[in-house]
Amino acid sequence: MFLDAAQAMVRESGVEVVMSAGGLFALLSATDTDLQLDGAMIANPTYLAVRQAELAVSVARATGMPVSRGGTFARATPRAVEELLTLIGRN
Numbered sequence: 001m002f003l004d005a006a007q008a009m010v011r012e013s014g015v016e017v018v019m020s021a022g023g024l025f026a027l028l029s030a031t032d033t034d035l036q037l038d039g040a041m042i043a044n045p046t047y048l049a050v051r052q053a054e055l056a057v058s059v060a061r062a063t064g065m066p067v068s069r070g071g072t073f074a075r076a077t078p079r080a081v082e083e084l085l086t087l088i089g090r091n
Contacts, residue, residue, distance in 0.1 A: 003037060010040040019043045046088070 006018045018040055020026060026045040035042035060067050069075060076084075
């Protein structure tokens with residue numbers, strides 16, 4: 001379904017980059033680095049999330065701004081971290 005929707009966007013709107021909001025596609029494409037569809041790049045959502053987190057750390061260090069740890073931004077549990085590392089094949 002995701003690829004069908006992406007293909008329609010590429011065909012109808014001429015988009016050059018497609019970014020998913022995560023979900024099942026993020027899990028299924030966690031190790032993919034070069035996805036393309038009709039000439040448009042499909043950005044890896046896992047990579048984008050990691051880079052966004054790295055940027056947030058850089059901004060916090062540069063400005064002294066504290067990092068939010070409430071609600072959505074609470075630290076991942078050790079189990080969740082282990083599951084992600086297992087999923088992407090890293091130790």
